[in-house]
Amino acid sequence: MPLWGTASGPPPPLAEGGGAEGSGGSSGAAAIRSLLPTRRRLRLDPPSKLYFPYEPGKQVRSAVRIKNVSKSHVAFKFQTTAPKSCFMRPPGGILAPGETIIATVFKFVEHPENNEKPLDQKCKVKFKIVSLKVKGPVEYVPELFYLYMSQFDEQKDQVAVEQILRVIFLDAERPSAQLDRLKRQLAEAEAALEARKKPPEDTSPPIVGEGLVIDEWKERRERYLARQQVEEVDSV
Numbered sequence: 001m002p003l004w005g006t007a008s009g010p011p012p013p014l015a016e017g018g019g020a021e022g023s024g025g026s027s028g029a030a031a032i033r034s035l036l037p038t039r040r041r042l043r044l045d046p047p048s049k050l051y052f053p054y055e056p057g058k059q060v061r062s063a064v065r066i067k068n069v070s071k072s073h074v075a076f077k078f079q080t081t082a083p084k085s086c087f088m089r090p091p092g093g094i095l096a097p098g099e100t101i102i103a104t105v106f107k108f109v110e111h112p113e114n115n116e117k118p119l120d121q122k123c124k125v126k127f128k129i130v131s132l133k134v135k136g137p138v139e140y141v142p143e144l145f146y147l148y149m150s151q152f153d154e155q156k157d158q159v160a161v162e163q164i165l166r167v168i169f170l171d172a173e174r175p176s177a178q179l180d181r182l183k184r185q186l187a188e189a190e191a192a193l194e195a196r197k198k199p200p201e202d203t204s205p206p207i208v209g210e211g212l213v214i215d216e217w218k219e220r221r222e223r224y225l226a227r228q229q230v231e232e233v234d235s236v
Contacts, residue, residue, distance in 0.1 A: 041070040041131045042095075042162045050127060050165045051182050052107055053172035062105040063185035064165070068095035072133050075144055076162070078103070079128040085110070086125065089193075094140045102189040107167070127165040133158050 045065040052062045068074045077092030085108045095101060105127070132145055141147075145159060170179050 054169035056111045067100040
């Protein structure tokens with residue numbers, strides 16, 4: 001089943017080599033690169049599966065921790081075979097070297113058809129995470145991968161498939177290590193989201209003397225009012 005992007009149509013086929021036909025040097029280098037093992041830029045936890053609690057008729061959540069283990073800034077994005085029933089938060093982003101993020105994946109669980117067992121559905125939906133090395137902390141946009149592939153020829157072979165993630169359903173009523181781990185990751189993701197929503201704290205140093213000026217003004221006003229009251233009493 002082909003993988004489709006969540007923000008746009010299917011991505012164009014990735015180029016495996018640069019240069020026109022007849023340029024033996026560049027095509028030979030591309031062929032050599034294709035034979036070398038791809039070095040992972042991202043480390044995923046869980047590494048190859050997305051666990052969802054099985055609750056038919058409901059939208060359920062999964063989570064995956066993504067860490068940039070390379071020495072460069074790396075852009076990543078999700079793709080899925082079921083864009084109508086699944087979405088990711090965030091659907092993509094840019095990670096600095098050593099930076100970690102927990103992405104939340106939402107999926108609507110349909111009721112089983114006929115006599116189909118729930119766990120028979122685990123291989124129907126898949127997710128793919130792709131990565132791209134970028135030049136510095138640029139702003140992430142969904143079209144970033146296409147922009148790099150169209151504008152920078154040397155980046156065409158830098159789009160890497162990090163992992164294909166299979167969907168695994170968990171019995172929501174039965175305790176398990178995978179379910180406990182999922183709950184912890186979802187709690188961490190929610191806490192990180194709430195932290196990003198809070199306005200940044202004002203760390204600027206206080207203005208020296210501002211409080212003294214206000215206090216002095218209040219003191220002068222109180223003395224003035226006191227004199228006014230004394231003068232009124234004397235006049236009587």
